[in-house]
Amino acid sequence: MNPALQGILTIVVGVGGCVAYFYLSNQFLDRILFPPRGPNAGRNINRANAIRPWLFLFPAIFALGLYLAYPVFETLRLSMTDRSAGGAFVGGENYSRMFDDPKFWEAVSNNFLWLLIVPAASTAFGLLAAQLTDRISWGNIAKSLIFMPMAISFVGAAVIFKLVYDARPEDVAQIGVLNALYLQFGGAEPITWLTVPFWNNIFLMIVLIWIQTGFAMVILSAALRGIPEETVEAAIVDGANPFQVFFKIKVPQIAGTIVVVWTTITIVVLKVFDIVFAMTNGQWETQVLANYMYDKMFRANDWGVGSASAMIIMLLVTPILVWNVYNARKEMR
Amino acid sequence: MDNIAGKKPALTWAVHLSVAALVLVWIFPTLGLLVSSFRTTDQIRSSGWWASLFPAVQNEVFRAADPAENRVERDGVFTVSGNLYVLDGRADSVEDVRAEIQSWGTSSRAISAYGPGETADLGDGETMTVEVNGDYVWSGKDDQISGRGQRIFVTAESPPEFTLGNYQTVLFDESNREGMAKAFFNTLTVTIPATIIPILIAAFAAYALAWMEFPGRALLIAGVVALLVVPLQLALIPLLSLHNDLGIGKGYVGVWLAHTGFGLPLAIYLLRNYMVGLPRDIIECAKVDGATDFQIFIKIILPLSFPALASFAIFQFLWTWNDLLVAMVFLIDSSGETTVMTRQIVELLGTRGGDWEILATSAFVSIAVPLVVFFAMQKYLVRGLLAGSVK
Numbered sequence: 001m002n003p004a005l006q007g008i009l010t011i012v013v014g015v016g017g018c019v020a021y022f023y024l025s026n027q028f029l030d031r032i033l034f035p036p037r038g039p040n041a042g043r044n045i046n047r048a049n050a051i052r053p054w055l056f057l058f059p060a061i062f063a064l065g066l067y068l069a070y071p072v073f074e075t076l077r078l079s080m081t082d083r084s085a086g087g088a089f090v091g092g093e094n095y096s097r098m099f100d101d102p103k104f105w106e107a108v109s110n111n112f113l114w115l116l117i118v119p120a121a122s123t124a125f126g127l128l129a130a131q132l133t134d135r136i137s138w139g140n141i142a143k144s145l146i147f148m149p150m151a152i153s154f155v156g157a158a159v160i161f162k163l164v165y166d167a168r169p170e171d172v173a174q175i176g177v178l179n180a181l182y183l184q185f186g187g188a189e190p191i192t193w194l195t196v197p198f199w200n201n202i203f204l205m206i207v208l209i210w211i212q213t214g215f216a217m218v219i220l221s222a223a224l225r226g227i228p229e230e231t232v233e234a235a236i237v238d239g240a241n242p243f244q245v246f247f248k249i250k251v252p253q254i255a256g257t258i259v260v261v262w263t264t265i266t267i268v269v270l271k272v273f274d275i276v277f278a279m280t281n282g283q284w285e286t287q288v289l290a291n292y293m294y295d296k297m298f299r300a301n302d303w304g305v306g307s308a309s310a311m312i313i314m315l316l317v318t319p320i321l322v323w324n325v326y327n328a329r330k331e332m333r
Numbered sequence: 334m335d336n337i338a339g340k341k342p343a344l345t346w347a348v349h350l351s352v353a354a355l356v357l358v359w360i361f362p363t364l365g366l367l368v369s370s371f372r373t374t375d376q377i378r379s380s381g382w383w384a385s386l387f388p389a390v391q392n393e394v395f396r397a398a399d400p401a402e403n404r405v406e407r408d409g410v411f412t413v414s415g416n417l418y419v420l421d422g423r424a425d426s427v428e429d430v431r432a433e434i435q436s437w438g439t440s441s442r443a444i445s446a447y448g449p450g451e452t453a454d455l456g457d458g459e460t461m462t463v464e465v466n467g468d469y470v471w472s473g474k475d476d477q478i479s480g481r482g483q484r485i486f487v488t489a490e491s492p493p494e495f496t497l498g499n500y501q502t503v504l505f506d507e508s509n510r511e512g513m514a515k516a517f518f519n520t521l522t523v524t525i526p527a528t529i530i531p532i533l534i535a536a537f538a539a540y541a542l543a544w545m546e547f548p549g550r551a552l553l554i555a556g557v558v559a560l561l562v563v564p565l566q567l568a569l570i571p572l573l574s575l576h577n578d579l580g581i582g583k584g585y586v587g588v589w590l591a592h593t594g595f596g597l598p599l600a601i602y603l604l605r606n607y608m609v610g611l612p613r614d615i616i617e618c619a620k621v622d623g624a625t626d627f628q629i630f631i632k633i634i635l636p637l638s639f640p641a642l643a644s645f646a647i648f649q650f651l652w653t654w655n656d657l658l659v660a661m662v663f664l665i666d667s668s669g670e671t672t673v674m675t676r677q678i679v680e681l682l683g684t685r686g687g688d689w690e691i692l693a694t695s696a697f698v699s700i701a702v703p704l705v706v707f708f709a710m711q712k713y714l715v716r717g718l719l720a721g722s723v724k
Contacts, residue, residue, distance in 0.1 A: 006522075006585060014530040014589075022537055026627045052626055053547040060538035060597055061553075066575075067568060067594025068560045074571035125355075132352045135345075142352050144711055146359045151707035152700050153655030155675040159682065159696040160362045163369065163382075163689060175381045175689070177365065210359070215718065222719050242344070271564050274657045278679045293566055298662070303570055310567045321562050328558040332551060 018059065025055045072314065079307035094304035104309065106285055107292040110201055111316075114272065114288065117202070119265040121209045123258060126216025130224055131246060133217070143221065147214035154211070154274030161207045162279060167192040197285040204286055207275050212268065216261045223257035224250060263320050270316055289313050366700075369693035371495040377689045390435065390490050392444060395421060397461075397471045397482035404478050411478035417467040417485065430466045432491040437463045444486035461485070499694040511684075511691070513698045516677040520654060520699070522585060523664065523673060527592035527653045528646055534593070535600030535645070536638070540630050542601065543608035544616060554605070560598040568595070569662045576663065584671065588664040595659070596649045603648075606720050607641035608634060644717025647710050651703050674699035 029051060030036070034044035082090045098104050129146050133139035149157065166176030167190045174180040179190040194200045227250055235249045251258070273290035280286045282295065289309055297306030368382040379391045395417040404411045418424040418432065436445035439453055439461055447453050449465035459473030461483060471483055503513050541547075542554055568591075576587045611634065619629050635642075653659075657675040665672050672680075678695055685691050707714065 010526045010586070010589060011529055014526060015533060018530070018533040018537075022627065026625070030625070050547065053541040053545040053550075056537045056541035056545070056626075056630075057553070059534045060601060063534065063594045064557070064560055064597055067572065067591065068563050068565075068598065069556075071568035071571040072563060075567045078570060129352075129355055132348050132355070135348050136352060139352070142356045144708070145356050147711070148363070148704065148707065149359070150714075151651055151703040152363070153657070153675055153703070155655070155657055155678050156696050156700040159678060159692055160366045162682065163365055163693065164362050166689075172378075173380050175377060177361070177381065177383065180381050180383075210362070213359075218715050218718055267562050267564075271566065273566075274675070277657070278682055290564075290566055294658070297570055307570060310564070310569075313564045313566055317562050317564055321559050324562060325555045325558050329551065329555055332554065 021059065022056070026052070029055065075307045075310050075314075078303055079311050081304065083303045090304070094308045098305045098308045101305075103282075103287055104292060107282075107287040107289045107309075108312075110285075110287060111270070111289050113201055114205060114208075114269045115266060118205050118208050118212065118269045119262045121205075122212035122216050122265050123220075123261050125209065125213040126218075126261065127220050127251075127258070129213065129217040130221035131250075134221060134224060143214075143217065146217055149211045150214045152211065154207075154272075155278050157207050157211055158275055158278035161203075161210075162194075165193040165203060194280055194286075195284045200280065200284055200286050204275055204279060207279070208269065208272060212265050216265065219257060219261050220254065223254040227253050263323070267317060267320060270313055289316075363700075366693045366697055369689050370499055370697045371497070372690065373494075373496050373498065374688070374690050376494070377693075385493055385495075388490050388492050390488060391432075393487050393489065395485045395487060397469060397485060399482055400478045400480065409474070410472055411475055412470060412472040413478060413482070414468070414470040417463070417469055417487065419467075424467075427466060427468065431494070432467070432489040434463060434465050434467060434487055434489045437485060437487045439483060439485060441484075441486060445488050455483075463487070499690045500698075503691065503694045503698060511677070511681060513674060513677060513695050516672050516674040517698065519671055520673045520675075523588055523592070523660065524650060524653045526589045527596070528649045530589065531593045531596040531600050531649060532642060532646060535597055535604055536635060536642070537630065538597075538601050539604035539608055540626075540634055542605045544629075544634075545626065557598050557601050557605075561602055563598075565595050565659070569658075573662060583664060583666045585664065588660060591659050591663045592649075592653050592656075596645075596652070599648065600645045603645050603717060603720055604638060604641050607638055611637055640713060640716060641720065643710065643713040644720065647706060647714050648717055650706060654699075654703055 029048050034048040034051075035041075036045045036048070038044075079094055080089060080091055081087045082093070129143070133142045133146075136142070152160070163175070164177050165179075166174075167179050168174050168176075170189050174183060174190055178193060179187075183190065193203050231249055231253065232245055235245050240249065271290055272288060273294065276282060276286060276288050276291045277294065282288070282291045289312060293306050293309040293313070296302045296309060300306075365382045368385055369377055372382065372385055375391070375393075376385060376389065380389050397413050398415050398420055400411070400413055403415070404413050406412075416424070416427050416430065418430045419427060424430045434449045436448055438444045438446035439455060440446070447463070449463060452460050452462040454460055455473070455477075457474075457477070459477040460471070462470045463485060467487075467489075469485065471478065502509055504517075505514070506512055542550060542557075572591060572594075573583075576582060576590075581587045581590070615633060615637075616629060619633055624632070655675065657673075657679065660673045661676060665676055674695075678692070678699060681692055681695055
């Protein structure tokens with residue numbers, strides 16, 4: 001079948017199926033199972049109302065359970081079994097094999113580098129951009145241009161920055177802006193930036209910082225606008241200079257938002273895959289966990305170690321997960 | 334706030350300048366890709382894209398026409414003449430030549446030995462003359478004007494020139510096996526159902542979590558918040574096995590289901606946060622008037638929640654359109670018939686790493702649609718971001 005036709009059919013079936021499910025199940029509940037008539041009308045209404053939320057929730061709970069909750073446990077199980085031995089339980093063997101792999105430790109240390117630099121840089125640039133653009137007349141245009149990379153795919157960004165980092169032989173014109181600038185300012189010869197260990201990690205991080213800064217800016221800009229004016233006025237009356245106003249009055253008041261932005265970007269960093277996959281594929285010591293996992297699962301076909309490294313990513317996300325849940329519960333009270 | 338203590342003009346200027354610098358740095362890389370996609374292979378190779386906005390000076394090598402077919406004899410002197418750019422197919426006629434030759438030479442060691450209009454003495458009576466527009470005359474004796482055409486090294490200045498040829502090749506050339514047309518439609522086929530289907534499922538769940546009382550509600554909300562950050566990496570192998578066991582295998586159905594599942598936590602979270610903020614009075618009035626939950630949801634909540642629905646739709650659209658991992662795992666099989674644009678670009682990066690005209694154009698084809706959506710619907714995107722993370 002033509003995929004486009006299949007797509008349209010899927011939309012019709014999917015949407016129609018949802019509507020039909022919700023409508024018919026409600027009808028069934030109200031008309032047949034617990035009709036609000038007869039001797040037990042009152043009891044029936046109560047029963048129907050007790051069941052209805054679960055009718056509304058069922059498709060979502062089912063999909064969430066199957067597509068997100070179940071895989072967590074299944075991956076945990078896979079990480080402790082050996083596929084080649086027919087899925088026999090092997091305990092921590094996959095993990096110890098993974099811990100013996102130098103590539104894994106390279107991925108872990110790179111990931112920590114990413115975790116240190118990308119959220120900090122994105123948040124800092126975002127805060128700077130938010131503070132500056134809020135003060136000028138064409139700030140909204142500036143904002144939307146800085147925000148624009150959010151819409152660009154990681155793969156697209158990888159191509160964009162590969163052009164920036166492009167290197168040509170010394171005797172030809174450089175078409176990568178970084179090398180052109182480098183030679184302009186006294187560099188001896190063009191450098192293939194993505195193959196220089198350690199620094200190439202930074203060049204990959206720049207891509208993600210470039211994408212995430214807009215996100216940080218939008219959120220922080222809203223937070224900055226929410227600061228009560230009296231506090232700023234009072235500081236100015238007391239003789240604070242603009243930097244003191246910013247760092248001692250404004251930043252402390254949006255600290256909560258800064259943490260939210262920071263953790264959100266941290267999660268993006270932990271899952272970062274496309275950029276590394278498209279630009280270096282983990283060569284030249286740029287491996288990260290998500291790409292390591294993909295390598296093991298789909299290239300080496302080693303589900304055990306692949307699942308084990310996925311569990312490491314899960315482990316790193318867990319503190320943020322707990323913190324988010326804690327905050328969400330606090331808010332609901 | 335700023336004018337309380339009086340505005341300092343110097344500071345204002347500093348702000349304007351730093352914002353301008355920041356914006357410039359931020360759009361410069363994207364602009365490079367956009368400009369490159371409108372340049373020819375030769376232009377991209379010979380100069381940085383930033384130079385394309387100004388007249389470019391290029392070094393090129395031409396070869397005079399083949400003497401065996403083109404030479405003309407007069408009084409024992411053999412002559413080959415014509416125009417270098419017309420001969421090369423770069424211009425249709427002499428009038429169309431836009432480049433201006435600044436210097437030229439006949440040896441790779443002295444590529445700018447002569448100026449336009451000058452005549453080079455190639456020894457023993459053999460001469461070559463090249464005019465500013467590329468007209469050339471090569472003459473000499475019988476044995477000199479033979480074999481292959483004389484090489485001519487040219488340094489020429491050409492005005493900025495842009496072409497749509499790359500887009501023609503990448504999008505409309507049927508014979509181009511690396512074209513993006515099919516991948517474009519595949520991406521579209523993945524994206525639209527994967528955007529629409531989760532919305533309805535999430536909306537019902539969000540309504541239940543926002544406005545219905547039942548035991549375990551708080552726990553479920555906490556669960557949704559928790560699943561919001563679960564890395565989808567964990568889901569790849571278990572779900573692929575599941576799809577294989579169910580007989581779905583790799584294909585569109587699988588990728589639609591996967592995107593639906595992965596998009597649901599954000600959808601439920603965003604929509605619930607929005608619905609909770611809707612005025613209680615409306616819902617209670619409707620209940621007093623005898624409306625059922627189903628009616629309230631369809632007739633009141635859904636229309637009022639339009640901004641939140643739009644926000645999520647944009648997120649999900651951008652996410653599925655830009656996705657690489659889910660498509661690689663759940664959709665693209667070994668036949669490559671169902672490849673999406675992101676995957677196609679990664680492949681091009683491998684096979685056509687240096688051919689920036691193809692890479693830039695392909696990448697821009699894939700970036701263009703999200704950019705249009707972004708600029709058209711920015712309001713909803715920002716609103717969604719704020720609702721999704723500040724809470």
